[in-house]
Amino acid sequence: MKKILIVFGIALTIIACKTEDKKTEIQDVEKEAVVYTSIGEEITADAAKSASDMAEAYKSMHVGDTINAKMIGKVDEVCQSKGCWMKVNLEDGNQIMVKFKDYGFFMPKDIAGKEIVINGKAYVNEVPVDELQHYAEDAGKSAEEIAAITEPKVTFSFEADGVLLKGE
Structure with a gap:
């Protein structure tokens, strides 16, 4: 025992x-x-879709469709004029053109490659030639590259009301 x-x-x-x-x-x-810097409206990272999940959502949308969304992604490019737009990688070869609600806030110009969480409205948009040329100019493209833009483009777009920028 x-x-x-x-x-x-x-x-x-x-x-x-x-x-x-x-x-x-x-x-x-x-x-x-994870520590984030909040820009625009206060949001949280809770329930944010991954970039690949968001890419699938965009594939089922057509020009004019809009959905409320929150996603995590990496910044590919930011407006070098004043930070008034950014492009976010969808991990499937596509990008999202992100603008900010009512131009109420801007992003730092040096955040390419950084992780962000965006909240707002995702939509599919047909962007006219003059607007595409304006974005190319903001991005610092050459006159030849800007002149080569001659066709409107269907883009995945996002109007963000709040952004979380991942800290280091």
Whole structure:
């Protein structure tokens, strides 16, 4: 009987030690919270779609369709004039042209490659030639590149009311 109690005691001690290790791992993960800088309206990163999920949503949309959306993505490009638009990578070879609601806020010009969360309205838009040329000029493209834009383009667009910029 003593042997059974000793074996039982050792088993409980081992189990208790393993449980403690798991608690430490969970606490370490919780310490690694992501820090964001909020721009525009206050939003949270909760329930944000991935760029690939958003790409699938855009594929089912047509010119004129609009949906409320929140997504996480990486910035490809920002307006170098004043930060009034940005392009976000959809991870499928497409980009989203993001503008800001009522031009109520602008983005820093040096955030290409940074992770962001955007909240607002996703839509499919046909952009006229003059607007495409204006964006190319804002992006610092050459006169030849701007002159080469001669056709309107169907784009995936987004009107953001709030942006979270991931900290470092």
